[in-house]
């Protein structure tokens with residue numbers, strides 16, 4: 001028995017996802033050498049110290065190509081020199097979330113009618129370099145367990161809210177026990193009809209989809225959906241597909257949101273593959289996000305003309321239900337802005 005294995009619930013799947021999470025790789029040299037890359041042309045001075053460190057779990061690394069410095073999964077997680085560039089229009093808080101008055105209460109973002117984001121967790125299993133919340137002060141904003149009562153109270157008082165969207169951080173980073181407590185509590189609020197989980201965790205650690213999680217979702221009176229975050233077809237493998245099947249047989253509707261990223265998925269071929277392969281795995285494309293202008297991510301930018309023409313080409317090539325909405329979040333708007 002390895003001494004690092006903590007005593008957990010008697011469910012070996014729970015053990016394994018927590019261990020995979022704990023053992024996520026945070027040293028870029030280690031990642032590169034495990035892929036047979038001694039160095040990387042975009043990361044000569046590899047950044048190991050930063051407030052947004054590299055973090056990537058092994059199951060995601062297993063989906064990267066060996067020896068390929070341009071691997072589309074690697075590029076999403078490797079800190080590169082270009083992050084230090086100062087680019088006009090790219091800021092720390094592009095969506096004005098830090099001090100948004102919509103953030104009426106810690107742990108929630110209530111910007112859109114009928115739906116509320118609950119920031120259940122402070123961290124993610126993976127640190128995506130383009131993340132619009134890469135500078136987000138989760139310490140001040142994620143719901144601490146003693147603030148949950150205030151959140152339940154808010155949901156009860158604002159009875160036009162019918163959907164709770166769990167976001168983060170990554171909401172599935174919490175234990176099944178904690179998750180169940182939350183779900184059971186919101187089930188007791190009559191106006192709440194739907195539960196949506198925005199998560200990337202199953203993509204980077206498919207073992208997160210435990211039997212218990214499936215049971216909680218299957219038994220809930222709420223209509224449940226999960227919005228995964230997959231940007232490239234190579235992220236969808238047999239392992240992930242098998243867990244998605246379990247979620248679907250537990251009555252969960254599966255969607256995907258992707259971010260349009262230069263060098264990762266900004267071609268007709270890459271996007272078509274993503275949406276077709278996703279559908280084979282049981283996932284309906286929901287949003288394709290236009291990159292939010294967050295500091296450190298400017299090298300992922302695709303200009304709007306290119307984005308619009310890509311979506312037009314997709315429409316000519318795929319059935320309508322496989323073409324997501326190209327969307328942008330504009331601070332202060334009442335919904336996401338659909339560009340195409």
Ligand SMILES: *Cc1c(COP(=O)(O)O)cnc(C)c1O
Nearest residue numbers: 109110111112115116117165336
């Ligand atoms: C994206 C988002 C939602 C969900 O919007 P949908 O269009 O329903 O997917 C809700 N609240 C906030 C603050 C959001 O950013």
Ligand code: SF4
Nearest residue numbers: 124126127128131200
């Ligand atoms: S999983 Fe989502 S919230 Fe977390 S770092 Fe990646 S993009 Fe950001």
